[in-house]
Amino acid sequence: MTRALICHQAGPGLTVQDMGRTGLLAQGLSRGGAADRLALSEGAALLGQSDTLAAVEMAGMGGVFEATEDIAVALTGAPMRAEIDGAPVLWNAAHLLPGGAKLKIGAATAGTYGYLSVAGGIDTPLVLGARSAHLTAGLGAALGQGDRLPVGPARTRRSGVRLAVTPRFDGGEIRVLRSLQTDFFPPETLERFENTVFSRDQRGNRMGVRMNSDGDGFHVEGGLHVISEIIVPGDIQMTGDGAPYVLLAECQTTGGYPRIGTVIPSDLPRVAQAGPGATLRFRFVGLDEALALNLRHLAEIEALKSRVEPLVRDPASIHNLLEYQLISGVSSGADPEED
């Protein structure tokens, strides 16, 4: 019997996700994949494996899982309350999930998308080159009670490690590139867009999130007659009522609502992850600045593995020992070094 992760209880937004499918844009299929790909890379770094392996994405709420044998698991992305057989465990860390033990993951305490990675990766069959569910395209399905997810062979048995991650659950300044339709918007509209404080509408999904703000919408003259054109993740689309939608991993591949700009890839996880009450502002940056930011972002992903550290360290080397609750974990699921 192959090893597996059994899902005993599932929140409404659980899917298997990897880095998505490329090469099918011409057939109208967007890349999809994890809403917060950085969180997949963090999970992979914790487990010492490739970030192309699939994991369980959890929107807002986790579930109850059991492994058929001892399996190392990593918890990343939006922090959620987690415990193994009743003992709280730390988020942004890898733990041993003993065979038969119950891993219970509750609601997100910040952000939106949490990730449960397993050593060896979720090993469901490849469909069109990936394991990602792409629900808007009708590929795959949300996980439900009783689902049994095959787990691939693990190269390592590493657990008991943690990773201090870049916090990305409170919105903040989101950098935007001008894109092909930015010029449709009058300069005063662009300026007002940059000066507006937005909140992420909580009805967002993997296709995109609506940005709410006080005041007028961001209309463009003749915007409902624009020819449909290529869409990429990060594009900020103005629908007819003038509210911006930031398009995410599972976005459409073409569309006709005018787009005011494109969120740079390294800031997109902060849009996807912005939790209730988080505020966001958009700022246009030039191409050179965006390219430099992207190189830095890729270098940071590359460096994740070197930043993994043991969960239990020599107490003498921990300057803020009192903030740690070591192996018993922390009750909030948050990490003191995130603040």
Place this chain on the structure above:
Amino acid sequence: MTAPDVPIIRTVGLDGMLVSFGDRLSEPANRAALALRAALDREGWPGVEETSTSLVSAFLRFDPRRLSHEALRARLADILEGRDWTQADLPEGRRLFRIPTVYGTDLAPQLDEAAHRAGISPGQAVAELSSARVRVQTIGFAPGQPYLGALPPHWDIPRQQGLTPRVPEGALVVAIRQFVLFSVATPTGWRHVGQTAARLFRPEAPDPFLLRPGDEVEFPSVTREEFDNFKRRRQDGIRMEPLP
């Protein structure tokens, strides 16, 4: 070329570049986009990761670490210089599809509204839409989903202000002189005028996508009863023949 400012090369986000042959749909611009993409695929420039087309543009996704924006722009300018892409042939192996469609009824509740926008009666609208021969200009939005045109000029109706929360798979919708036939259930700003039993994307099939750019399509009108019969027999009623 139709104007001195086409084709135009623009960036799309950080790692995309788009060559557009017009800012509105035209047959030459659509031909040019399809032909340029085919040529780019043949070229296989290092650093280009994927190509695609929209209605009037060819798109490239590339790795800016391997191929700079400047270098890609220069290469594109070179290849555009070489010939008049708007005169290119349509793709080979084109086919004609006839897809039975119920117009109006509770299955497609926006027929009357769309006809009103086009300035004609609902009956006239059905007569026009069910006899129009349209071409797949591009596949996009959702997997296997065609943009089809061009409809007569009075069908240049705008998208609606708000999104319809959900139209089902097989929905035939209309705006700006085009049809879209939906391959998945989705929200849309286009008006839902007809319903088909077509399944355009079958992920389990060896060839998962039914339509290709260049194919031609008609949407003959059938009764609700005929449509229900198709559905009951798990058929779509689609007929296909090769085009000369």
